[in-house]
Amino acid sequence: MDSVSSYRLGFVLSLVRRRQYGLTEIVPPITSRSRSHRRLASRLSGSISLYSDYGLLIFLPSNRNPCRNKQKMEEQVEMVGRAFVEHYYHLFDTDRSSLASLYHQSSMLTFEGQKLQGGDNICSKINQLPFDKCHHLISTIDSQPSSFAGGIVVFVSGSLRLADEDHPLRFSQMFHLIPTPQGSFYVQNDIFRLNYG
Amino acid sequence: MDPDAVAKAFVEHYYSTFDTNRAGLANLYQESSMLTFEGQKIQGSPNIVAKLTSLPFQQCKHSITTVDCQPSGPAGGMLVFVSGNLQLSGEQHALKFSQMFHLMPTPQSSFYVLNDIFRLNYA
Numbered sequence: 001m002d003s004v005s006s007y008r009l010g011f012v013l014s015l016v017r018r019r020q021y022g023l024t025e026i027v028p029p030i031t032s033r034s035r036s037h038r039r040l041a042s043r044l045s046g047s048i049s050l051y052s053d054y055g056l057l058i059f060l061p062s063n064r065n066p067c068r069n070k071q072k073m074e075e076q077v078e079m080v081g082r083a084f085v086e087h088y089y090h091l092f093d094t095d096r097s098s099l100a101s102l103y104h105q106s107s108m109l110t111f112e113g114q115k116l117q118g119g120d121n122i123c124s125k126i127n128q129l130p131f132d133k134c135h136h137l138i139s140t141i142d143s144q145p146s147s148f149a150g151g152i153v154v155f156v157s158g159s160l161r162l163a164d165e166d167h168p169l170r171f172s173q174m175f176h177l178i179p180t181p182q183g184s185f186y187v188q189n190d191i192f193r194l195n196y197g
Numbered sequence: 198m199d200p201d202a203v204a205k206a207f208v209e210h211y212y213s214t215f216d217t218n219r220a221g222l223a224n225l226y227q228e229s230s231m232l233t234f235e236g237q238k239i240q241g242s243p244n245i246v247a248k249l250t251s252l253p254f255q256q257c258k259h260s261i262t263t264v265d266c267q268p269s270g271p272a273g274g275m276l277v278f279v280s281g282n283l284q285l286s287g288e289q290h291a292l293k294f295s296q297m298f299h300l301m302p303t304p305q306s307s308f309y310v311l312n313d314i315f316r317l318n319y320a
Contacts, residue, residue: 108267108268110265110267113263115267140236140316142233142236142316144231144233144299144314145231146269146312147229147272147301151270153276153299153312153314155233155297155314155316157295170318170320172278172280172295172316172318174276174278174297174314176267176269176270176276176299178270188269188270189267189269189276191265191267191276191278191297193263193265193278193280195280195293195295195318
């Protein structure tokens with residue numbers, strides 16, 4: 001992903017985090033710029049729309065006051081979790097080496113029991129996985145705030161289809177995301193397990 | 198103490214309590230604890246224990262296949278990622294599940310569960 005696109009996505013994620021708007025709804029990425037989608041966008045007054053590599057993301061402000069109540073916070077945590085998961089697996093499936101931007105020196109990955117630390121080691125491991133092309137299909141995403149000044153734990157399950165393989169593999173993965181000063185998130189903890197049987 | 202050993206001890210304690218005395222899980226959760234159980238969100242120890250004790254089966258047995266853990270940050274927290282099987286009494290086939298816990302240290306040198314997410318793994 002080029003730096004402009006990752007800036008845009010970082011901006012999108014930071015909008016979700018910053019509570020300037022009471023966000024009530026996020027319209028899923030629209031990849032076609034059809035007329036009906038443009039009509040939808042124009043009907044949403046006061047919305048922010050942003051084109052990223054994944055199409056059009058629209059944020060709907062419910063009012064101009066900072067949201068305070070618990071339900072809104074839960075929704076925002078969920079939105080960040082979903083946005084992160086889509087971003088992560090899209091990068092994994094299309095440009096694995098660019099995952100490096102999501103890990104720091106302190107990051108940890110446990111991949112099928114093997115422990116790795118540091119962005120460099122983690123990215124080497126991911127880049128060396130014994131397949132060229134793959135596609136992740138996500139079944140469930142659960143997110144909760146982790147209590148570290150805006151940290152979020154995200155629990156994912158889904159299936160992983162490798163090119164030339166008939167049957168997809170099922171997997172579960174958890175991420176612990178920590179906010180960065182620039183308004184984005186990095187992966188502090190990452191644990192991946194295949195689900196057999 | 199070795200973090201892997203702590204995680205393993207916690208997991209054994211948690212599931213044996215679950216399988217023999219579900220209400221006894223109450224002291225592993227606090228007011229701030231959060232559980233997401235198959236997508237349903239619950240907060241606070243009394244609500245969490247109410248949910249777990251009202252699950253629609255009397256007896257169950259968890260068998261744990263994998264336990265992975267990592268420290269979660271400077272506050273001494275620990276992330277524990279578990280997968281295994283859940284056998285319900287009267288059911289022929291065991292259910293597969295994955296669960297993650299975020300444990301936080303207590304002043305009494307124990308741990309409580311701050312975050313808990315449970316999902317069944319369907320084939």
